[in-house]
Amino acid sequence: MSTFENEPCNRTTADFQYYLFPVVYSVVFVLGMIGNLGALYVFICKVTNHSSSDVYIINLAVVDTIFLCTLPCRIHYHLNHNNWIFGDMACRITGTLYFTNIYISITFLTCICIDRYIAVVHPHTYLRIKNTSLTLMVSVCVWAVAVSIMLPLLLGGPLDSTSNGNTTRCFENFSFEDWTHRMSAYNVCALLFGSAIPLTITMICYPLILKRISKIPTPSSRRALSIIYLILAISVTCFLPYSITHLLYYLSRLRIITNCSFLHGIYKMRRVTMAIVSCNSCLDPVLYYFSTTKFKWSFLKCLKPKKTKRVYTIYTAK
Template sequence: MMNTSSNCSLLADFQYHLFSIIYSLVFILGLIENVLALYVLTCKVKNSTQSYVYFINLAVVDTMFVCMLPFRIHYHINENNWIFGDITCRITGTLYFTNIYLSIGFFTCICVDRYIAVVHPLTYLRIRVSHYNIVLTVLLWAIAVAIVVPLVLGGRLDNFLENNKTACYESFPESSWKKRLVPYNTCALVFGFVIPFSIIMISYPLIAKRISKIQTSIHKKKALRTIFMILAISILCFLPYHLTHLLHFMMRARIFDHCAFNGFIYKLRRITLALVSFNCCLNPIMYYFTTSTYSGRLRLRLRGLRAKKVYTIYDRDMNTFLGTYRNKP
């Protein structure tokens, strides 16, 4: 239960069973899938390419997330009563949100990488030698650490329920929502979701349209399935959570205050919080679709007669024919 300043009780008793069941399922499936994915991506896949760096880091983030789920499962089984101490609450809480925003960040990197490779293949051939994927990966982790460390090492969380149970990253006082939590939530929504999600939703349809026009690749369907998988994860897992989180943030900041609507948003947010955790189970399925197409090679082949050179470009990430380019002497 959570009370607002307007004496409107926010109840969602179903959440205890919902979170316990969903998190248990995600823990079992996610741990098996991501450990297996890390093994395959690091040990079995040969001739790895630019996007593999993002896939490996996604699997690392998801593995970190599922490893903290037993704490959350215990927390919800005991009706949102945290017994593991303040520091452990901070670590598990920040890992929860780190998984969300690093996953979106790596999805965006994959999106940009695929867009350049498919729509501008010659540019892709030039920039891939700069190892920009490693630079972007380090940058994302650096931003995540810069945000997480102050949260973990900061002052004690003012985070308690009225019925003598200790909450973890819930039930913040109204003063925190109006002051301390405003910049975090605003930046998370704008830079952590709205901008990356917009890039994904604009770029991937363009990539799919370009690939669908290619008639020479027998792996076109697999490439399109990979694209649709990323779109599906973004829409099913991340979009509902951020929409309800925006409404929840507005409710707690007292931008609007209607008791019945507040109760509906509180319940809906419980559901989307559980739903967003499924991304770490769906990501390994995306790896399967992608790695099954990685048997191809990105190669530049010389053909033709003395009067001209014909370059045939293949995308090793999608094993897709990208086009033929002629250079006259």
């Protein structure tokens, strides 16, 4: 995320980011807040007897909402030409939440994918486990792993730095030593558990569900396929470009990739993919809508205007 200052290559800039991020983040913030807060209201206040998918959806909506809460600071940061004014602790909190929640989101998307796979391909097994505490245990484990990764970043020291022109960068311009030591565990875990494994699982579940549906087509199985389509679309559109670019960027920061032209391209592509990956927070509510008939029914009921009885009086001439 740095500008490659003090690197063997000349300094790389991407002035388009000062316009790209504020516009994209503003749209994502408004649409995402409406969709995710609406989903939380429906699933928590209106829906009873939550299924396993509902539990994962609630967790995903919470993750998206936390992510969205970091965007106003990021918008100001980029409008201010990447100059952070909110202090070190605010940088640590918002920066860590911003990047960690990206990987928590894809993890819960994968949990929903696995849940639908079991429901369609192994329905008898699903009937035995859907009302157990297994879903809650999985959700707790996901949050526990996320917190264990976030705490070292939060408590390990400042995550802002002063660059040329006396501007303060947040979660940027890490030194080579930071990338090889402090940031190493975070990046390895993020790439492995937050990118490679979830994307692989999604790619495997999709053809297996499709094969099952082709043999026994039912309304529930077709809805499960729609969910997998949506998860696959969000993963390929939002997460896959970001994950590939992040891997290349990480290799460049470790000085494994040293070609200057390639480094410049990676930096600019990373800015674009960071904007794209944020869009998952306003696309996930579409998944909530199609994942359960209860949400669809409740949502439409909330929007449906109340009918008023019309009283007609017939006058007759006397």
